[in-house]
Amino acid sequence: MTSQLKTALLLGALTAIIVLIGRAIGGPGGMVIAFIIAVAMNVGSYWYSDKIVLRMYKAKELAEHDAPAIHKMVDDLAREAGIPKPKLMLVPQQQPNAFATGRSPSNAVVAVTQGIVQTLSPEELKGVIAHEMGHIKNRDILIQSIAAVLGGAIMILANIAQFTAIFGGMGGNDDEGGNPIAALALAIIAPFAAMLIQMAISRSREYLADRTGAALCHHPEHLASALEKISAHAQRQPMKGANPATENMFIISPFSAGRAAHLFATHPPVEDRVARLRSMAGKV
Template sequence: MNQTKTVALLALLSGLLISVSYFLIGGWTGAITGVVLAAVTNLGSWYYSDRIALAAYGAQAVSYNQAPELYQMVQKLSDRAGLPMPAVYIVPTQSANAFATGRDPEHAAVAVTEGLLNILPPDEVEGVLAHELSHVANRDTLTQAVTATIAGAISFLAQMVSYGMWFSGGSRDNDNGPNPLGMLLTVMFAPLAATIIQMGISRTREFSADAGAAQLTGNPRALANALQRLSNSAKRLPIDGNPAFEPLLIMNGFSGQFLGNLFSTHPSTEARIENLMRLEQELGSQSRPFVS
């Protein structure tokens, strides 16, 4: 179900890009321009997304000798999931968070913060790592790079056209050109719609990764406990980094209702915990009590 929803949202986002190009630039020339722009930027994000994300948070690669417990845990979970061993990184901050990146499982990296390692017990660290490896297995890191790029292309086109409208006074030279009112509405609402769709894709993939982690560890409650601790910690000490990469993080620390959830990159912590508790009943797993 989540996979189908993701494909549908990606198709909707791609259709929005083509439509925006069609209306803003004009005709099929505009649509083709949008497709070419998306293709070029997607190629760049596909190849360089891991390096950009790791640099954005100042992540530092660690070897087995530098972090043996963490390294062994990642190795064990990767073997269990049938994945190549990813590169392991630690982010030097007391903010508690984690993320995975890379264009495919063969070029993946998993990063955790020092703060996360300080506040979580080993079984909860394992749950977080299993969540990130589920992202790698599902190629969510590539999906997020693609959605961010398409949404960025839409915003770029809208911004360029808005500049053009400002300097030209919103006039059109012939009746075959774009309608000024249509252009104005597109410039105003297309980036907003793209952002909402992007956030929807991110939230869907988080639920899937939580479920994948529960299956991988057989201990959904450990991840539920970790999510609660991380949520509490993120509200006190949010991670410092580029907001564009927030969908990669396991926790954004923001909760709210209606519009808050609409623009959030992650589902509410409460919804994720509730889903994990349902999975625990299905798996029949026995673990220590939930930490509130």
């Protein structure tokens, strides 16, 4: 199954959960209201999340005269990907890592840490930047935002469902779809299921960005080697002040390995990513 198809199916699963909870609460009325609220809550984060995250990690724009070689990498890869050149930002962290943000290719940002610039070879760094370009090209920020909207709607509906189960239906009877027992069961199960689906979407997009990045830089081994180095450093040196809410944005989780079981991980296992990349050698 391709990553694109898997993402579509997972987004469909999130939508199905919303429909089920809405029906259990007492019909589509409450579902529509909760979904509108969730959209309103997430629109702001979609438009301003890039500024929030960059400010959170104290990222500063990296001038071309300060890093001409890195800027050339970004120029070349943007041309290869057919997207505008994103801004290049430097994060003052010693852990090697990187992320992309911005709601569309026209206002995208690639952020690299001080540690990754110092640790990786130029070829490996180009592989990492190519991966982040892959996220931009594939519009992963938009897809993650859609998943967040759906997840937010599920959380709101789950809270409504709990009140419905305790205090009675929302103006409907069982013939109209209201079922307090089903509402309570879904209120417990649905947020957990939504979290797992959102994490599965994140992992699927990482695999796709790896594949896209390998194609852009034409050397899968460079990205594979970079992932191994970054992972080894992350295990020894978790990122200072890293926010769990931004974990899925980084090329490797900024937290040490073992923070969560694979089922709850925002990233696929590094070993699997490396194996897939090395299987692409000579094919891109």
